Amino acid sequence: MASKSIDQNVTEILISAGELSGDTLAAEILSELQKIKPKSSKAVNYHFFGNTGPALRVANVEKIHDIEELSVVGLLEIAKEYRRLSKILDNLVELCIARKVKLAILIDFPGFHLKLGRKLKAHGIPTVLVSSPQIWGWRYKRIEKIRQSIQTVLCFYPFEEDIYLREGVNGQYVGHPLIPKILKARKEFPVKKEKNLIALLPGSRKSEILRLMPAMLDTVNVLQEQGKNWKYEIAVAHDGARRILQQFELPPKVILSKRPTYALLSRANSALACSGTVTLECAYFQTPFLLMYSANALTAWLARKIMTIPYLGIVNAVLGRFATAEFLQEEIIAEHMASELIRLQESKNRRASMLADFQLVEKKMGSGKAATLAARAIHSLL
Known part of the structure; x- marks a missing residue:
């Protein structure tokens, strides 16, 4: 997809969800974000784009890729789809650079998003990961990849914040999105x-x-x-x-x-x-x-x-x-x-x-x- 012209008065933000539950949560977060008053008297206009599902599209997020394109389950399936997923990842990185993205919000699908986060971080683009991988259950060493890829991890469980802070990663407990339901x-x-x-x-x-x-x-x-x-x-x-x-x-x-x-x-x-x-x-x-x-x-x-x-x-x-x-x-x-x-x-x-x-x-x-x-x-x- 060709990059659009840059409006200097608009803050560009990438938002990428990997599955429907993340898409729903992302839309709820954007709704809450719009309610927060700007830090200064100057009005801030956000433009969101990225990997979207139905909820994010209703929230007027520009679709670059549909989350169905990321719908891959299992190690063998991920290996088979590696080239296609890599093209999606590279396309997002190019767009983020061209649009001078202020922040990338990455939700679930850690295998894909940690790779994306690492490339964005290399270009000086801050990243926030919503929902920690279950490093506390298995593959604890992934925390090193998270440290290399992500600026802030928003955690669903209180003990996850403790783990990240102990390891020198900025983790913040925000609560589980299922609790209000x-x-x-x-x-x-x-x-x-x-x-x-x-x-x-x-x-x-x-x-x-x-x-x-x-x-x-x-x-x-x-x-x-x-x-x-x-x-x-x-x-x-x-x-x-x-x-x-x-x-x-x-x-x-x-x-x-x-x-x-x-x-x-x-x-x-x-x-x-x-x-x-x-x-x-x-x-x-x-x-x-x-x-x-x-x-x-x-x-x-x-x-x-x-x-x-x-x-x-x-x-x-x-x-x-x-x-x-x-x-x-x-x-x-x-x-x-x-x-x-x-x-x-x-x-x-x-x-x-x-x-x-x-x-x-x-x-x-x-x-x-x-x-x-x-x-x-x-x-x-x-």
Whole structure:
């Protein structure tokens, strides 16, 4: 794309999102940024351009590339698409130089954005990375690449800020963008627990459902054989997930619900949960859970080689200790998970301890104003 003529009265800013969730957050940040009064009496006109999705386009960001062009998952796929992605990266660098960009805002997709950040930094263009890669979980050495590529990292978890500051990188905790949605949902679906209701949360991806659902159902069968007269509910987010779940022979008292996951969490007394942000949602809805996750053998082997902390779950990572049980790979044994679920259901001490930990997680996670705080941090760099 040819570079446009430069308006000296306009501050050019690159914004690049790598996936839809980042696109949505980016649009929210831009909305908050426009509300901040300029540092001087002189009006400031921002012009944003870059890799956009639907939300950024609605926010009038000039599209250079669509985020669909960056939609690559897996090591082999990234290797195959290397040349095409390199062309996109080089095009963005050329435009940033030609337009005398004041700042580059890079959101998610760290493999691409760290390379882009390094090239921009070499040309004296400041960069801010929104959402830290999970260096605390694996590949901690990536922090050196971040130091070489990024001026400021805006973190979603409080302990990430501590890591960056300790390593001499400017990290700022702004909060998790999911929190406002959770808090809003908690008002819409007030917590009112049904003692005999268990939530089954196998994830939303096809691979997760296919790997975890059999073990979840085996656990239900063990509990029913032990005479536990509990009900089980699965919140089905979309038709694709429903079609996958309907392939399984569901035991008695296991139902598929069309209601939102938040509606289920407000009522569920305990949960079997796939690793991911749903475990943070469980904490906010005061739903004690056990975490389970299974990947293909090669991915699991690699993960164990490069993991830097002993836990996978977000709640445990925020607290810096095991507050919830984790069942990973060969540890996924129905009898063991059934025993832990019985503890969650019937042990007052176990439940009280976990609920207290959930309150601590909520306190540590903060106000839930990620977009506002991110906008303020970005504005301070302009």
